[in-house]
Amino acid sequence: MTALSEALAGRHARLREAMKSHGLGAVAINASPTLGYLTGLGFHLSERPVMAVFTVEGTPTMVVPELESLKFKKAQFDVNLYTYTESLDSWQTAFSDALSYLASSKVGVEPRWLRVLELRFLEGAASRATLVSGEEAIAHLRMHKDVIELDMMRTATRIAQDALRATLPELKAGITELEAASILIQNMLRLGSGGELPFQPIVAFGPNSANPHAEPTDRPLQEGDLALFDWGANYNGYFSDLTRTFTFGDVDPELLKIAGLVEAANGAGRAASAPGVEAGDIDRATRAVIADAGYGEYFMHRTGHGLGLEVHEEPYIRDDNTQVMAPGMTFTVEPGIYLAGRGGVRIEDDVVITADGAESLSDMPRAVVPIPRG
Ligand code: GLY
Ligand code: MN
Ligand code: MN
Secondary structure (H helix, E strand, O other): OOHHHHHHHHHHHHHHHHHHOOOOOOEEEOHHHHHHHOOOOOOOOOOOOOOOEEEEOOEEEEEHHHHHHHHHHOOOOOOOEEEOOOOOHHHHHHHHHHHHHOOEEEEEEEOOOOOOOHHHHHHOOOOOOEEOOHHHHHHHHHHHHOHHHHHHHHHHHHHHHHHHHHHHHHHOOOOOOOHHHHHHHHHHHHHOOOOOOOOOOEEEEEHHHOOOOOOOOOOOOOOOOOEEEEEEOOOOOOOEEEEEEEEEOOOOHHHHHHHHHHHHHHHHHHHOOOOOOOOOHHHHHHHHHHHOOOOOHHHHOOOOEEEOOOOOOEEEEOOOOOOEEOOOOEEOOOOOOOOOEEEEOOOOOEEEEOOOEEEEOOOOOOOOOOOOOO
8 A cells, every 4th residue: 555545545434434424425526626635636627527426335436538547547546437538429428327326315516616517417417416515524524634745735835935045035125026926936836836836926015015915016125115925835736825024124113013913923823723722712812912912903814724735725713713623734824914004014834733732834934034135
């Protein structure tokens, strides 16, 4: 058994348990991140439908275009494979041959990913099946990362950190946010990131850093700016998502004050992260540092979000989430304070719950310090 085949067997066993506890007879997955998770193979949403169906007992079934069938030479799990050709007539036939056994089953699907394209073929194959959301069962499964997944996330974090380190010496007065973002992206790709980044890096200078979801512009770096970088890499489909903020020249003392508060809030959030606490506890511990200093209204977003095959997934680290944290859960801790028209600071780490606390996958210094000048 390879490490991957062992991991896939474990994921399939946990999926079957989740199906039983959610009363599902089957789960049908199209080319979503979950498909990679359950097959160890890479698929993308395209005009050609792809579907895998897992049942409580028995071998999974997959329907794929014939031209993708070579991928299955590397499959590390048993699968009943059905293929269709470029002839459109063959598509429904393949789905019907593969999936008519579903009969009147209750089938869980992913509402955020299943398209009418696959839905029609699924309905054509099993018209008496009832389709329901399998989101909760699947999110529960994916929230708990196994050793292989954590390795990928560590690598995605290392690539991102090394890429920012390589970018900082390039940042001179006058460089624009777009130019800096471009150098950062090139460094991530050079250092081994997959081309599908988790999101376009945020590079925000001066007042632009007060916008939590800023997009890079042609604003040049100037003396007195805060410079905020929110970026992440992709390693085998697993993402990192980090934020660090720097100063450039002499910065308004209140901006330095909020920098210290955000760093303390980030530390409090990581310290509060442990098995047995609720996601809401982590949010409150983080937020309290900022609120107690009188800046609560300037931290207007949740403390973080789960991270893995998607950049935003369960568990969401917000006040009203009673999800109990458990070893293997990965998420961000990313407090920020944003003073409109002046600047903002956010410090974001990627954290995994361990047996007795939490570990930050990211270890770049967090303090808001001057960009090193070459
Ligand atoms: N970069 C998006 C986020 O931090 O959630
Ligand atoms: Mn981020
Ligand atoms: Mn984030």
